[in-house]
Amino acid sequence: MLKNFEKGAAADTFGTLDTDALKQRLAVLQQQIKALNIPVMIVFEGWGASGKGSMIAKLIANMDPRGFKVYNICERDKAEKRYHFLQRFWSKIPPYGNLAIFDRSWYREISALPLKEQRKAEKRIAEIKDFEAQLSNDGYVIIKLFLHISKKEQKSRLNALEDAQATRWRVTENDWRQNKNYQVHYDIFDNMLRQTNTPHAPWHIIDAAERKSTTKQIFSVIIRTLEEAIQKKESGNTAAPIPMQLVHDIDRVPVEHLAEINLSGKAPDDSLYSKELEAKQKRLFELQNEIYLKKIPVILAFEGWDAAGKGGNIKRIARALDPRGYEVIPVSAPTEQEKAHQYLWRFWNNLPKTGHIKIFDRTWYGRVLVERIEGFCSQSEWERAYDEINSFEKSLTEHGAIVLKFWLQIDKKEQLNRFSDRQNTLEKQWKITQEDWRNRERWPEYEVAADEMIQLTNTKSAPWTVVESNDKRYARIKTLDTIIKAMENRLQK
Amino acid sequence: MLKNFEKGAAADTFGTLDTDALKQRLAVLQQQIKALNIPVMIVFEGWGASGKGSMIAKLIANMDPRGFKVYNICERDKAEKRYHFLQRFWSKIPPYGNLAIFDRSWYREISALPLKEQRKAEKRIAEIKDFEAQLSNDGYVIIKLFLHISKKEQKSRLNALEDAQATRWRVTENDWRQNKNYQVHYDIFDNMLRQTNTPHAPWHIIDAAERKSTTKQIFSVIIRTLEEAIQKKESGNTAAPIPMQLVHDIDRVPVEHLAEINLSGKAPDDSLYSKELEAKQKRLFELQNEIYLKKIPVILAFEGWDAAGKGGNIKRIARALDPRGYEVIPVSAPTEQEKAHQYLWRFWNNLPKTGHIKIFDRTWYGRVLVERIEGFCSQSEWERAYDEINSFEKSLTEHGAIVLKFWLQIDKKEQLNRFSDRQNTLEKQWKITQEDWRNRERWPEYEVAADEMIQLTNTKSAPWTVVESNDKRYARIKTLDTIIKAMENRLQK
Numbered sequence: 012m013l014k015n016f017e018k019g020a021a022a023d024t025f026g027t028l029d030t031d032a033l034k035q036r037l038a039v040l041q042q043q044i045k046a047l048n049i050p051v052m053i054v055f056e057g058w059g060a061s062g063k064g065s066m067i068a069k070l071i072a073n074m075d076p077r078g079f080k081v082y083n084i085c086e087r088d089k090a091e092k093r094y095h096f097l098q099r100f101w102s103k104i105p106p107y108g109n110l111a112i113f114d115r116s117w118y119r120e121i122s123a124l125p126l127k128e129q130r131k132a133e134k135r136i137a138e139i140k141d142f143e144a145q146l147s148n149d150g151y152v153i154i155k156l157f158l159h160i161s162k163k164e165q166k167s168r169l170n171a172l173e174d175a176q177a178t179r180w181r182v183t184e185n186d187w188r189q190n191k192n193y194q195v196h197y198d199i200f201d202n203m204l205r206q207t208n209t210p211h212a213p214w215h216i217i218d219a220a221e222r223k224s225t226t227k228q229i230f231s232v233i234i235r236t237l238e239e240a241i242q243k244k245e246s247g248n249t250a251a252p253i254p255m256q257l258v259h260d261i262d263r264v265p266v267e268h269l270a271e272i273n274l275s276g277k278a279p280d281d282s283l284y285s286k287e288l289e290a291k292q293k294r295l296f297e298l299q300n301e302i303y304l305k306k307i308p309v310i311l312a313f314e315g316w317d318a319a320g321k322g323g324n325i326k327r328i329a330r331a332l333d334p335r336g337y338e339v340i341p342v343s344a345p346t347e348q349e350k351a352h353q354y355l356w357r358f359w360n361n362l363p364k365t366g367h368i369k370i371f372d373r374t375w376y377g378r379v380l381v382e383r384i385e386g387f388c389s390q391s392e393w394e395r396a397y398d399e400i401n402s403f404e405k406s407l408t409e410h411g412a413i414v415l416k417f418w419l420q421i422d423k424k425e426q427l428n429r430f431s432d433r434q435n436t437l438e439k440q441w442k443i444t445q446e447d448w449r450n451r452e453r454w455p456e457y458e459v460a461a462d463e464m465i466q467l468t469n470t471k472s473a474p475w476t477v478v479e480s481n482d483k484r485y486a487r488i489k490t491l492d493t494i495i496k497a498m499e500n501r502l503q504k
Numbered sequence: 505m506l507k508n509f510e511k512g513a514a515a516d517t518f519g520t521l522d523t524d525a526l527k528q529r530l531a532v533l534q535q536q537i538k539a540l541n542i543p544v545m546i547v548f549e550g551w552g553a554s555g556k557g558s559m560i561a562k563l564i565a566n567m568d569p570r571g572f573k574v575y576n577i578c579e580r581d582k583a584e585k586r587y588h589f590l591q592r593f594w595s596k597i598p599p600y601g602n603l604a605i606f607d608r609s610w611y612r613e614i615s616a617l618p619l620k621e622q623r624k625a626e627k628r629i630a631e632i633k634d635f636e637a638q639l640s641n642d643g644y645v646i647i648k649l650f651l652h653i654s655k656k657e658q659k660s661r662l663n664a665l666e667d668a669q670a671t672r673w674r675v676t677e678n679d680w681r682q683n684k685n686y687q688v689h690y691d692i693f694d695n696m697l698r699q700t701n702t703p704h705a706p707w708h709i710i711d712a713a714e715r716k717s718t719t720k721q722i723f724s725v726i727i728r729t730l731e732e733a734i735q736k737k738e739s740g741n742t743a744a745p746i747p748m749q750l751v752h753d754i755d756r757v758p759v760e761h762l763a764e765i766n767l768s769g770k771a772p773d774d775s776l777y778s779k780e781l782e783a784k785q786k787r788l789f790e791l792q793n794e795i796y797l798k799k800i801p802v803i804l805a806f807e808g809w810d811a812a813g814k815g816g817n818i819k820r821i822a823r824a825l826d827p828r829g830y831e832v833i834p835v836s837a838p839t840e841q842e843k844a845h846q847y848l849w850r851f852w853n854n855l856p857k858t859g860h861i862k863i864f865d866r867t868w869y870g871r872v873l874v875e876r877i878e879g880f881c882s883q884s885e886w887e888r889a890y891d892e893i894n895s896f897e898k899s900l901t902e903h904g905a906i907v908l909k910f911w912l913q914i915d916k917k918e919q920l921n922r923f924s925d926r927q928n929t930l931e932k933q934w935k936i937t938q939e940d941w942r943n944r945e946r947w948p949e950y951e952v953a954a955d956e957m958i959q960l961t962n963t964k965s966a967p968w969t970v971v972e973s974n975d976k977r978y979a980r981i982k983t984l985d986t987i988i989k990a991m992e993n994r995l996q997k
Contacts, residue, residue, distance in 0.1 A: 035931065042934050067827045072819065075934070076832035076865060083828040090581055114828055177790040180797055297670040304673055326565065334560045335576040335607055339569035347840060372569060438528065441535050441568070 012204045013159060013197065016216040030223070033230035034073045040237045041074055041110070047244050048107040050151045053233065054116040057158030058196075059186040060168040061219045063114050066158070066229055070112065079110035084119055093306075093364035095410040096120045096135065097142055101359035104146065106351035117142065118155075121203050126195065134409065136206050137256045141402045143212045144253040148395060149353040152240045153212040154233055157204060158219040162193040211253055252395040255402040257409075262471035269462045272420055272477055278484035288484075291491040292331035298498040299332050299368065306365035307501060308412040311494065312374040314461075315419025317447045318429035320483045324419065325370050327487045328494065337368035342377065354378050354388075354396075355403055362407070374416075375400055379464045384456050397467040404473040414473035415497055417490055418465060419480040423454055505697045506652060506690065509709040523716070526723035527566045533730045534567055534603070540737050541600040543644045546726065547609040550651030551689075552679040553661040554712045556607050559651070559722055563605065572603035577612055586799075586857035588903040589613045589628065590635055594852035597639065599844035610635065611648075614696050619688065627902065629699050630749045634895045637746040640704040641888060642846040645733045647726055648705060650697060651712040655686040704746055745888040748895040750902075755964035762955045765913055765970055771977035781977075784984040785824035791991040792825050792861065799858035800994060801905040804987065805867040807954075808912025810940045811922035813976045817912065818863050820980045821987065830861035835870065847871050847881075847889075848896055855900070867909075868893055872957045877949050890960040897966040907966035908990055910983055911958060912973040916947055 028036070044051060053070075055063040067081060082103055091099050097117060105111040117139055121132050143153055160168070169186055172178045189196050208214045215232045219225045278284050302309060311328070313321045325339055340361050349357045355375055363369040378400070383393040404414050421429075430451070433443040450457065469475045476493045480486035521529070537544060546563075548556040560574060575596055584592050590610060598604040610632055614625050636646055653661070662679055665671045682689050701707045708725045712718045771777050795802060804821070806814045818832055833854050842850045848868055856862040871893070876886040897907050914922075923944070926936040943950065962968045969986045973979035 039931055042931075064826055064828055068823065068825070071827060072823050076815075076818070076822075077834035077836070081827045081831065088581075088583055090583055112827075177793045180793070300670045300673070322569075325569070329569075330561065330565050332561070333557055334564060334574045334605075335557055338574065341570035343570070438532055 012208065012214070013201045013216065016159065016218075030226055030230070033227065033234065034069075036234055037070075037230060037237075038073045038075070040234060040241070041078055043241055044110075044152075044237060045075075045078055045108045047241060048150075049237075049240055049244055050105045050107045051110045051237065051240075052105065052146070052151060052153045053110065053112045054118065054153070054155040055112070055114050055158065056116060056118050056122070056156070057217070057219065058160050058165055059189050060165055060172060060182075061158035061160045062222065062225060063158055065222075066225060067112055067114055069226055070229065070233070074110075078108070079112060080105065081112045081114065084113060084115040084117075086119075086123070090364075093366075094362060095406055097138060097406065098359055098362060100142070101356060104151065104352060104356060106348070107150070108351075118203060118207070122196075122199055124199075126199065132203075136203070138406050138409070139207060140209065141255050141257050141406070143207075143209065144255060145355070145399050145402070146353060147211040148252050148399070150244075151353070152236060154236050155207075155212055155214050156229060156232065157200070157214055157216045158225070159216050160219050162190060164220055165190050165193070209253075211250075249391070252391065255398040257402040257405040258398050261401055261405055263467075264469050264471055264474065266465055266469045266475060267477070269418075269420060269458060269465065269477065272479060274420065274422055274425075274479045274481045276479045276485045276489075277482050278488055284484050284488070287488055288327065288491070291488065291495060292327070294495055295328065295331040295491060295498075296333070298495060298502070299336055301502055302368070302413075302498060303336055303366040305502065306411075308363040308365050308407075308410070309368040309498075310363060310407060310412055310414045311368065311370045312376070312414070312416040313370070313372055313419065314374055314376050314380070314417070315478070315480065316421050316426055316457075317450055318426050318433065318443075319419035319421045319480045320486055321372055321419055322442070323483060324417070324478075324480075324487055324490050325372055328370060328491065331491075332368065336366065337370060338363075339370045339372060342371060342373035354382075355399065358403075363412070365411075375403065376416075376464055376468075380457065380460050381450075383460055384453060397464070400468055401470060401473075404468075404470070408472040413497055413501055415494060416468075416473060416475045417493070418461065418475055418477045419486060420477050421480045423451075425481045426451065505701065505707070506694045506709065509652065509711075523719055523723070526720065526727065527562075529727055530563075530723060530730075531566045531568070533727060533734070534571055536734055537603075537645075537730060538568075538571055538601045540734060541643075542730075542733055542737055543598045543600045543639075544603045544730065544733075545598065545639070545644060545646045546603065546605045547611065547646070547648040548605070548607050548651065549609060549611050549615070549649065550710070550712065551653050551658055552682050553658055553665060553675075554651035554653045555715065555718060556651055558715075559718060560605055560607055562719055563722065563726070567603075571601070572605060573598065574605045574607065577606060577608040579612075579616070583857075586859075587855060588899055590631060590899065591852055591855060593635070594849060597644065597845060597849060599841070600643070601844075611696060611700070615689075615692055617692075619692065625696075629696070631899055631902070632700060633702065634748050634750050634899070636700075636702065636705045637748060638848070638892050638895070639846060641745050641892070643737075644846070645729060646705040647729050648700075648707050649722060649725065650693070650707055650709045651718070652709050653712050655683060657713055658683050658686070702746075704743075742884070745884065748891040750895040750898040751891050754894055754898055756960075757962050757964055757967065759958055759962045759968060760970070762911075762913060762951060762958065762970065765972060767913065767915055767918075767972045767974040769972045769978045769982075770975045771981055777977050777981070780981060781820065781984070784981065784988060785820070787988055788821065788824040788984060788991075789826070791988060791995070792829055794995055795861070795906075795991060796829055796859040798995065801856040801858050801900075801903070802861040802991075803856060803900060803905055803907045804861065804863045805869070805907070805909040806863070806865055806912065807867055807869050807873070807910070808971075808973065809914050809919055809950075810943055811919050811926065811936075812912035812914045812973045813979055814865055814912055815935070816976060817910075817971075817973075817980055817983050818865055821863065821984065824984075825861065829859070830863060831856075832863045832865060835864060835866035847875075848892065851896075856905070858904075868896065869909075869957055869961075873950065873953050874943075876953055877946060890957070893961055894963060894966075897961075897963070901965040906990055906994055908987060909961075909966060909968045910986070911954065911968055911970045912979060913970050914973045916944075918974045919944065 055067060057063055071079060100117045103111055121135055124132050169182050169190060172182045204214050217225055217228045313325060315321055329339060345357060358375045378396040379393050382388045407414050430443060433439040465475050478486045478489050548560060550556055564572060593610045596604055614628055617625050640646060662675050662683060665675045697707050710718055710721045806818060808814055822832060838850060851868045871889040872886050875881045900907055923936060926932040958968050971979045971982050
C-alpha cells in the first residue's frame, strides 16, 4: 500500500480552498455532526516525528471544545494490561455527536509488536476489524490517517528536535531505532495498512513531508468523509451490516429448545441440600483463590424470566467468594450516557481484570431480549447483534476469560406464584414492579426471543447453561456445579 | 484510643438480636436509605488478618447488589500516583442512596507511612478531615470500623492462613512484619484513630478476636448509625456545617472590587499584537515542555460573563500547546450522574495528572454563581462552598499543582454588542442561547455573587486574575502573560 502511494496511485486530490477556509468548514461540520448525532473517531498513525501532534493541534484549534476529546495512546500500563487490549479503546469511543481524536490508537497494538510475534498480530487484526465493523454498523465514522515520511526526512526531523532545547526530551531511543530499522518498520506498517484497509474504515495515507500540504490533505480527507457521512445520515440510507470476522472461528453448539426442557428436577431434602451447598461453596472459594493466582478473568452472565431466581442464585455464589475478588453488576435500563454509545460500551467498561470475577445480573443479551421486544432497537440492529455478541465473547475468551452464561428457566405458573409471594411479603415488595407484570403479558414473545438467542449464541467457548429453576435449590446447586466444573477444567489445562 | 478500648471503656453495647435478624434489618435499612437518597460509606480498617474480608462478605450477603460497591484499596499504582492521594477516593464516593464499602481506605495513606514521615501524615490527616467534613456536610454517612486483635491472635491467624493451601498466598511479608513490629504499628494506628475521631465520622473499634461477636458488633454499629441518619433526614434537621481545616493555612489576598476595575485597557495595534501573541505562545509552548518534565500539574480555571471571551481566550492558549499534554474541560449543567454526587466530585474526576494541563471553561465556582442565583442549591450550601472550594484548591496546590483562576470582566454594553453579533453571524449562532439572555437580565445579582466569590477565594496559592476583556486582544495577552509568569516563578524554585 505504501509503495503504490509513493508511486502516486493513492494520492488524495484536494480542493483549492486555503487552510483557513478549511478550518472554518470543519467548524461548521462539527456543529452538523452534533445536530445529527454522528459519532466520529479520527486516528492518527504514522512514523515517529511525522508531525501527528502538531497536525492534531491544528485540527482542534477551531473546534468547539465541548464536542471532542484527544487521546494520546502510550504503551499499556500495568493496570491496562490486566484487560483485553481493546478495552481501553472501547472505553474511549465518543458519545453520539462527538469526536474522539487518537494520537496513536489500537494500531499501536499491532505495529509495536516485534516481527516474530506475527501470529499474535493476525489475531489482533481480526479483533480490530470487528471492533471497527461494530462501530461502523452503529453509525460511527472512523477516519484513519497514516502520516508517511521517508527515512531521510525522519532522520532530519529527529535531529532538528534534538537540536532545540525545548523538544530534545521528546526524541527517544525508540525513535532512533525506528529510523535505523526503517525498512523493517516499513514492512510492518505496510502489512498492517493492507490488512485493515476496509471500505467502511479505509486508510488515508498522507504525504507528510511538507507541513502546509500535510495540513491540507488531512483537512480535505476529514471534511470529505464528514460530508459524505452527513449526506448519508440525512438521506436515511442504511448500508447492509458489515459481517464479523471472529465468528468464523466459533463452534456453535446445538442445544435443546426451551420448550423441551424438563423442569421437574428437584434438590435433595433440607439437610442434604444445606450440606451440599456448603461443600460446593467451599470448593468455589478454593477455586477463586487459584483463579486469582493464575490471573484468569471470569465472567458469569445471568439471564432468565423475572422471578426465576437470579438474585438468590447470585447470592449463593457471592457468599462463597472473597469480596475483594468479585463484583456483581446489576444491569438495568441504560443511563443517558450509556444510551449515547454503542450498546456494548457499558459492558466493555465493566469487565473483570485478570484474576477477578464479575457476575452480571442481566447482560448484553438485553439487546436481543427486552430491546428487541420493546422495540428499543430496530430489527436490523438486534438481528446483527447475535454476531456482534458472539464476536464480543470470542474476544473475551481469546483473552483468556472463562465466560459462562446462565438462563434460568421457570414455567409461567411458577412465575405467578412467585409474583404473588413478592407482592404479599413486605421485605420482598421492592423486587416486584408493574414492569414485571407487563413483561409477563408478553411471555410468548420473550420465549421466542430467548430460544433464538440461546440457539444462536451457544458456543463452545462461551456456552449457555439452561438452569431448571422451578425448584430454586436445584437451580442453585446446578449453577454452582457448572461454575466449579468450568473452573476445574480450565485449571487442569 | 486503643488502650481505653482494651480497658472496656469504648466497648459497643449491642442488642439481643441474632445475626440473621440483624442481616434482615440491614436489608430493610438499605431500601430506606435508597428511598431517602442517603449516601453511605463504610470503612474497614484494622490489623492484617483481623477478618475485614470475611466481615465484608457477611455484610453484603443479603444486600441488594444494585445499591452498593465494594472497593479493595491496595497501594497506589503508577497511574494513581500521578494524582492527589485523595483523588481515587473522591472518584469512588457513592451516588446518593447508595453504599460504598472500603476494604482499607484513605487511612491506608497514613498508616502505611513510616514513622519518620510523620509530618507528611499530619498534612494528610488535615486533608482527610476536610474530605470527610465536606462529605458529611453534603449528607454522606461515614461509618469507620477498626478491627482490633492482639499480637498473639494475629500471629495464630497468620499461621492458620499459611497452613491452608487455598489461602497460603494471601499472607505476605508485610503481614509478618506488622506482627513482628506490632507495638510500632499499634502506636501509628492509635495516633491515627485519635486524630481522626470526629463527631460526624467517629471511629468504632471492634473487638475482632471472636468471629461471631465481631459480626454482631459490626452489624450493630452500622444499623444504629443508619437508623440515626434516617431519623435525622426524616426529621429534616440539618446540623451546622463542619468547618474546613485547610483554610486555616491559606493566605487570603485582598483584591479590587469588580466595580472598580478599569476596563479601558487596549492591546497594541494589529501587527504588533500578532507578533506579541506569537512570541508569548512560543514561550508558553517551551514552558509546557518544562512543566511536563518537572511533572507539575496545571489547572487553568476560566469564569466570566457570557460572551466575555472565555472560548477565544482558551483557544489562544490551547493553540500554543502540544495537544498530548492538555485538555479543555467544558463545564455545563451537571448530568444526572453528576447530580447524584457531592458537587466537587465531577471536578476531582477531571484533574490533570502530573505534567499535564487542564483548562476549565467554567468551573466548580458554578456553585456560588449560577447555582446560588438560580436556587439550584440552598443558601447554607453555597455559603459553606467558599471554604470547601478553598480547601479543595489548597489540596491541589499542596499536591504541587499550579492553580490559576481567571475572571473575564466586560461591561453590560459590551456584552450586548457581542450577543447581537453572535445572533447575526451564521457560524456563531450556536454560541448564543435563550439562557444567555435570561442570565443577562440578572446581571446585578451575578455581579454581587462574582464579587463576593473573588473576595472570598482569592488566595496566594490559587489566585484570581481579573482580566479586563472589553478589548479581547488585550485580554488574551494578559492571560498568556499571567500563565507564563506563574510557570516561570514555579520553575525557578
